[in-house]
Amino acid sequence: MPGRLLAVLERYVTLTPEDRIVVEEVLCEVRQAPADAELVVDGDPSTECLVLLEGQAFRHKTLPDGRRQILGFLVPGDVLDLPRLFMGVDYGVTALTACQIAPIPRGRIEDILAAHPRLARAFWRMQLVEAAIQREWMIGMGRxxxxxxxxxxxxxxxxxxxxxxxxxxxxxxxxxxxxxxxxxxxxxxxxxxxxxxxxxxxxxxxxxxxxxxxxxxxxxxxxxxxxxxxxxxxxxxxxxxxxxx
Amino acid sequence: MPGRLLAVLERYVTLTPEDRIVVEEVLCEVRQAPADAELVVDGDPSTECLVLLEGQAFRHKTLPDGRRQILGFLVPGDVLDLPRLFMGVDYGVTALTACQIAPIPRGRIEDILAAHPRLARAFWRMQLVEAAIQREWMIGMGRxxxxxxxxxxxxxxxxxxxxxxxxxxxxxxxxxxxxxxxxxxxxxxxxxxxxxxxxxxxxxxxxxxxxxxxxxxxxxxxxxxxxxxxxxxxxxxxxxxxxxx
DNA sequence: CGAACAGTTGATCAGGATCAACTCGAGTGG
DNA sequence: CCACTCGAGTTGATCCTGATCAACTGTTCG
Missing domain, CATH: 1.10.10.10 (Winged helix-like DNA-binding domain superfamily/Winged helix DNA-binding domain)
Structure with a gap:
């Protein structure tokens, strides 16, 4: 099952066998969530990052009066809450289908990023692509x-x-x-x-x-x-x- | 002048004296740009990252028919083209005022991120805040x-x-x-x-x-x-x- | 003095919102 | 087995926010 994240990471960078072992180890625990489950709750102080292994989900922010803005769709291999790497999340994530999710404690990720430059680079690229998608949505909504x-x-x-x-x-x-x-x-x-x-x-x-x-x-x-x-x-x-x- | 970037980085993380020296060294070259200068050109294959030390600027994308969407405003301490860390930029950056800019070769940054976890962490947070700002703009434009x-x-x-x-x-x-x-x-x-x-x-x-x-x-x-x-x-x-x- | 650009104003138009009703399954419970 | 509900999708009518077009002012700057 970690194959999915590996595949995604390998899209961004070439991994060594050692890198792969690290990824596999870190994804050992897998949680199941049903459709419509709230995978990430806006403002939740938890410190573990969640990696989506199977299923689809979406990131969203709901305003006090009920208006909702969806901020992005998530596919297998995506990290649900990258901000949680170093700060709190300010949005929610809800499952569209049944999902499989691997939790990774924040400290664990930090260690990995420090110790495995190739993996760090892959995560960086992931985040940069996410930002690029957000920019494209802004262009769409604005113009x-x-x-x-x-x-x-x-x-x-x-x-x-x-x-x-x-x-x-x-x-x-x-x-x-x-x-x-x-x-x-x-x-x-x-x-x-x-x-x-x-x-x-x-x-x-x-x-x-x-x-x-x-x-x-x-x-x-x-x-x-x-x-x-x-x-x-x-x-x-x-x-x-x-x-x- | 590197003080500005240092101050920004220190907002995100506590730096050691050694970290500071690294930052100062890397910002040794400073370029001047007049108001309205195109600091980053959409699609430019260059591989150096630019750090804004003084002045204001904005990131934007201009569509074929002339419609323009501004994607963000930049203040001293911001990196103009973070995507260039690991890929190409897909937007332009234009100066609003005269600016001072420090160029950092991509390889240099990669080395630093790999060798100085604290700095890497600060850059990460910077990028995560940028993404959060983008999300807030999406909410605004959508809802x-x-x-x-x-x-x-x-x-x-x-x-x-x-x-x-x-x-x-x-x-x-x-x-x-x-x-x-x-x-x-x-x-x-x-x-x-x-x-x-x-x-x-x-x-x-x-x-x-x-x-x-x-x-x-x-x-x-x-x-x-x-x-x-x-x-x-x-x-x-x-x-x-x-x-x- | 005259461009050239930023800002302002008015008139009109249109894209998309809102409100409301209705259809069509897919469950669900009696 | 059927009535009922509930959510999703569809349709029509109307309203309104914000776009567009065009003219005009004011300021700066060469």
Missing amino acids: RSAYARVAHLLCEAFLRLRNVGMTHGARCRFPVTQNHLADAAGLSGVHTNRVLQSLRQNDLIAFRARELVVLDWPGLFAAAEFDPNYLHLPAEPLQRTKVTV | RSAYARVAHLLCEAFLRLRNVGMTHGARCRFPVTQNHLADAAGLSGVHTNRVLQSLRQNDLIAFRARELVVLDWPGLFAAAEFDPNYLHLPAEPLQRTKVTV
Whole structure:
């Protein structure tokens, strides 16, 4: 099961066999969480970092009056609460599906980062990519139309899932409701529904029963003004590797 | 002059004398740049990281058709292009005022991060705070009104400037045009003008000649729904320290 | 003196929000 | 087995925030 994080780390940097052993050791404990579980609670003082091994989740902030902004979607290999490395988290993380999660005590991570420069570098790159994704969302919310924004979100979700081998051809399970998409794009649920309809009418996507199908990649890219560069994905997407560790 | 970066790093972590010497050594070269200079060019393959020692600047992305989104404001002590640590930058940075900048070759930084865990930790925290600021901007653009968003931006700018000793009482130099604010908030210039007018009419701020004066902190905080926690500032703001290095 | 740019104002428009009702499964319990 | 509920999705009508267009002021600077 640590294979997933290893695969992700190896995307960022070449690991030595020794590095791999360290990663495997640290991921020995695995917790199960059901769908809709609150994996990270806003303001929780806990000091362990959680690594998502299987499943999907999302980061979000809910304002006092109930407005919610989704800050990012999480796929296997992502660290749920990187800020917890050195400070408190200021957002929540909720599971979209049943998840498998490995907890790592803060001190343990710090030791590893200090002792294994290659791993530290991989974590750094992870964090930098996360920041790049956040910037791209800011561009979308600030300067793109609702239509482009939703299209952009779907492009990104699909490519990130494909990168961890969770797609089958043009299909992938993307278990979010239209309201999730709305809260991610900064739109109302109603308008998101209409945007999805026009994306469907333009034969760009199908999206039902929490499954996303991309029907027309060039079309969707164009609608989204999408340039995948910021994701820093490897040219060749990883297959759903049966890494036996 | 390295005092500024030292002060910033010390906010995040306690440094040893040895750490300080390393920082001072690495900041030996200082470049001058005039206002409006393009300090970082989107896509530039250069591999040196730039540290802002004096002045103000902003990170931005300009879309093919000219729409611009400002992604963040930079104050002394900030690293202009952290992604360059391990990948390419995908945004530009432009000077708002004349700036002093120290370049650090990528390899040099990597060595330092590997050899000096305390410094590495400080850089990590810096990056995590930057990500937290980005998340707060997302919340604003997705879920706050134009009025709250602009107010929020001003709160944040003021506190960050105060934190590096660049305010005088309730005043600070914040050399942006209304269009800069608009591009940061994801608004049109005209509407930003009107929002600023109503902030002034409510006696919350004065903002002329590139100087921002906060007239009513509680009022501005309330208007912005502002909670400074995410900035992870020290309780006691740093004064403009005459650190003699 | 005249550009050139920042800021301001007014008029109009449109993208997306809001409110409300309705459909359609998928459970669930009687 | 059916009625009921509940959440998700859909649709229509209306409202409003903020965009756009255009003109004008004021200031700075060459």
